[in-house]
Each structure stands twice: as C-alpha cells, then as structure tokens.
Amino acid sequence: MRIPEDVLRAAGPVAEWCEDHEGLSGDVWRAGSSYVKRSGAAEHTRLRWLGQHFEVPEIRVFSGDWLVLADVGAPSLTKADPVLAGTVMGEVLRALHSLPVTSCPFDAGVAVLVEEARHNVEAGLVDPADFDDDNLGATPQELLDRLVATAPPSEDLVVTHGDFCPSNVLLRPDGSTVLIDVARLGVSDRHRDLALVHRELSGQAADAFDRAYGRTPHPPALAWYRLVDEFF
Template sequence: MQINRERACTAIPAPPSLAAVLAEYAWARDTVGESGAAVYRLHGKPAAPELFLKHGRDAVADDIGQEESRLRWLAQHVGAPTVVQFHRTHNEAWLLMTAMAGQSAYQLLTARPEMSVAVVDALAAFLRRLHAIPVSACPFSADHTLRLAVARARIDAGLVDEDDFDEARDGWTAEQVWDAMQRLLPLVPDPVVTHGDYSLDNLFLRDGEMVGCIDAGRVGIADRYQDLAIMWNCLGEFDASLQQRFFTQYGIDTLDQRKLQFHLMLDELF
C-alpha cells in the first residue's frame, strides 16, 4: 500500500488573477492520480483555507474543462468541492477547488483498520444516494460504449500503461484486455448516475460520516457496475470480506460477474 500520497513542490505558473490567490501557499503535488492532470494541494497560508489545483495541457486541459462543468453539477446533489476559479487558454486549463473536510477513505482504512466496517458501510450508503439521483437530471453520458471508444483510441495511441495492470492481468497487453472485454459483450444496461472513479482516494469522511467525493471528471450516466467494480478492486487491497460487505450494504447479494469483470478490465485502459 502506498502511504505517502504526495510530495512537496514549487508553485507553477498561472494566470495573474489565479496567481494572486495562490500567493503565500505551500505546494504539494499528488503522486497517486492517473488522469494525466497535475494535482496540487495548497496549504499553510495564514488565515486561508486549504485548496486544490488541477492543471493540464492540450487534451488534458479539455478533460479538466469537462470536470469543471461536471463538478458544478454534482455539487448540487452530493457533497463535492466548490469551484473557486477556472481558467482556460487555447492549450492549458487550471481548476481551483476547495478542499474536502476530513480524511479520504484510503487514509482511514490504512490508519484506522478498526473503523473498516463503518467506513465501508458509509461508502455503500453514499453510493446508493448517488445512484438514486434521477437519470433525467443528469446532462452527462458516460456509458460503456462511449468509454470503449475512448479506450480504443488510447490503445491505438499507445497511452495505456500495461505495467500498471492488476495482478489478474499481469503480463497482458492492452489488446488482450480489449479482446477479453469484447467476449463479455453485449451487456444489458442498468443506467444510473455514476461517479466514474469511485475509489478510496476520491471519497472523504469526517467523524465516521461521509463528507463527499472529489475527481468528478467521469461523472455521467452509466451502468452501476462502473462504480461498483472500481470499489470492489480498491477494497481487495485490504480484505475480501470488505468487498462482500460493501456489495451487501449497497443492496446486492449476488454479483453480476460478467459486468464486474468487464468494468474491471475497462478501467485498466484508463
């Protein structure tokens, strides 16, 4: 398990109005995320709140722009960061957000294993709440057909990190993952509003209660197993009994192994 999730760094260039807000902050860069964007925690400024900044160029800047619109929508329904500032040029984007209170689920499960059951129950309850948002209220689509098209483009461009595959697919190529997914299609859709990356680092709790989620770039309508599979994978790093408890608390007694495996493999390509 990776305990150190960030490292100290220096400030990056930013538009003048944003740079003025960021003055006097200490900077720490996230070392965990795989979105392609650089994520910074800004802290230590007297009488100022902790903030987070996401920065990227070119295609990553486009992704950050999409996250900004999704984040503003998501914050109307569940706990999520508030957008402080968003800046976009022709090839760069900066998204400045408030920090979430509390600790991430990963931090709690790592440092307080005696809280594991309570944390898992809170994560399941929060996901039920997210998935209960009416699909008609969500303007964003993230279903597996759209994600497959993006995955195919990433494979063709050589952007998939094959060395980062899960143990079950250790030594596989991206093409082998793609072919294995095709054999699981078609899937009967069960669309809900999904987070898209429902992982332990993206979910925050305080005093045992859910505060909310971060990293909203993949929010949209998709099969519920998009979120369930990622959490299943995350909890497998800790204890198989937590995986089963999460699904039971969410309300599923029998896993759809076809959907679970498909979405686990789909996530490998991002």
Template structure:
C-alpha cells in the same frame, strides 16, 4: 506519502491573487496525466487544490469543472473557485474537502472498518438515486469503449500499471478480453466513474464528499461497484461482500464486474 513540498508554480495572472501566500505541495495520487497541487498553511485561509494540464488533460480538467458545478447540487464536492483555460491548457482551482480518504480510514482504524464500509455503500446508493434525467453527462459503456479504443491507438495506456490479475498483459489483450464479454444489458444510474477509496473523503465515520469527478455521467451502476469492490480487495474479501450486501446486491453480476474492471485498466 501521497505528496511532497514544492515551489509555487507560475499561474495565469487571473489566479495569482487566490494562490498568493500559500505553501505548495504536489499531490501524486490520481493525477491522470496532469499536475495536482495542494495549497496550504496560509494564515486564516482554507486549503485549496489546483489542477493543471495541457492538451487532452486540459479537456479532462474542463470536463471535471463542468461536472463539479453540476454535481454540487446533489452531493458534497469541492467548490470551483476559479477556472482558466486557453486552447492548450486548463487550470482548475477548488476548495479542499476536509477529512481523510476512505483508504486512510480503513488502513488506520481497522476496528472501524465495518462502519466505514457501510458509510461508503450508503453514499454510493445516494449517488445512484440522483435522477438520470437530471444528468447532462454520458459515461456509458459505448462512450467509454470508444475512449478506451482511442487511448489504445494513441499509446496512452500504462500497461505496467495493470492490476495483478493482468500483470504482463498488453492493452490489446485487455481489449480482446472485453470484447468476449460483450454485449451486456445496462442498468443506468448517475455514476461517479472512479469510485475508488482515494476519491471518497470521510470524517468521524461518515462520508463528507467525493473528489476527482471527471468521469461522472450516466452509466451502468457496476461502473462504480466494480472499482469500489476492487479497491476493497486490498484489505479483505469479507469487506467486499459487506459492501455489496449493504449496497443492496444479493447476487453479484460477475460478468459486469469483470467488464468494468477490464475497462478501468485502459484509463
């Protein structure tokens, strides 16, 4: 349900050799305004993913390319095969991480949910132990608030895609609710930035990689904790509590949780 077959798209000449001979499918999960394609079924060749976007999305794809190359020194992520950009467009060709998403694992194997949750929490702890001094990217609250405000002003926020708790809200109402909870102290770590169940890949009960790393940067650890916690709420509140406990949180910071959930609505 996350993709459908499509015709091969026109790519820059410098990409044509790498994508020749593949069957194309368009992926509709987590595109963030761009186009994502899975290239598959080429004899003797591994699956690939191709991201393409214009204007602001091209800037985001460029940022993801830089983060992939840096994060590969610390965690399993897709390898960048080729990156092509001009002033208006960007193309990012990557290897596919073999496995299934954490969402699929939880949905399809309910009897293994506890082990899946523990693996997710262990992987997040591993991410959060990367030295902040090694990370060249900043994704902290001031940075993300500035970007959120710009997205509101540009009319880019999808208000009809808010979580059920904020159904019917406007982007300005989300912004106002955020301001009432600020300021907050920061506990800075290297964060994924969108640690949702669809962005974590698993195989045989272990996390084998993460994808969609365009928001990676130094930020408060609740940037990741809040999104993971919210994603798990679709399954069971007990899984949310298990995740927090296995990560090492004895008492959740409700204010930080709420701030980062509100902030995520604006992206």
C-alpha cells in the same frame, strides 16, 4: 509551464507547490489550502452538476483548463475502520445510483467507454506495467480486443462516479461526506462503480458495503468493468 495569474491568486501565497496527489483529471498540485488541477475541464462541469445533489469541493477558480478546488479538510475513508468505510461507501453509492439518470447530461455508456479506451490505446496512453496482476503480460491492444469481444449486451443505467474508491469519499467528524475526483462521472451501468469497490474492499469492509448498498452484483459485469478501468 505558465500558470495563469487568477489561478495563482486563488491558490494563495504559498512557498511551494507539491505534486503529491494523483487524480484522473490531469496533473494535480497541493498548494496551500487548495488543490490545483490542470486539464480539469471535465471535472469542472461535473462538479457543478453533482454539487446540486452531494457535497463536493468548493470551486475557487476555473480558468482555461486549470481548476482550483478548496481543500475540504476531511480525511478519506482509506484508513477508516473497515466496517465504517464499507458502510459509508455503500450508503453514498446507493444514494448516487438513486439519482434520476435523465437529469445527468454526461454519457459513460458502453459505447463511450469502448471508444475512449480505443483512443487511449491508439494514443499510447495505456501503460501495461500498471495492469492488474491477472492482466500482466498482455498488450493494450490485446486487452482492447477482449474488451470489445466481451462487451455486455445491456446496461443497468445509473449515475456513476467513475472512480468510486475509499480515497475519493471524504468523511467529516459529523458523519457527512464529500465526493472528490469526479472527472469520469456519468450515466453508466452500476457495475462500473461496483467493480472498483469490489477490487478495493475485502473482508469486513466488503461485507459492510454489500449490506449498505443492498444489491448483489453480477460477476461477469464486475469483470468487464474492471477491465475497462485498465485503460484509464
């Protein structure tokens, strides 16, 4: 694997590149004070757009399909107090979902998600061993057939993150937040994000999120968008 010179310069003089971070935008390495992503084109364009509205990691270099991002230096909400984590996530998601959809150029509607899921199944990119417990034993094609058959007839469109979970919301000591791993950001039904939140949070964290977000989700929509996530 040949790494472009401008990527190496931006990453800085490090003795070792550590592949210790998993992201949706492709291969990810921790290199000194940077994160280096391969196949980061989708995330690059979304970071540039989202950065007009929210704090996101600084882009140090984008070269070909290589993306170098500065380490924000703030922890995620993964190990935060449950009430704090749920509250912050609810407030951030409410703000994100309040952005005007007409300003966002990225389409992640039902038709787009279904076609991306179909592509991933046909390309052999869906691993059934990674399915949620209630889908274990099913084949990717069986899940795709179910996805198509149960697709919602309408959408409550907002600007969605696409992978909204505690690990992708960073919280600074001053209370400000940073959104990361935005390669799947786009206009979609709000339940695309809510499905992952309700999968990841429980108990006090889930209750705090619901209070901060301020809307009651629709269970069938949660189930469909959670099914969508099995293909990515």
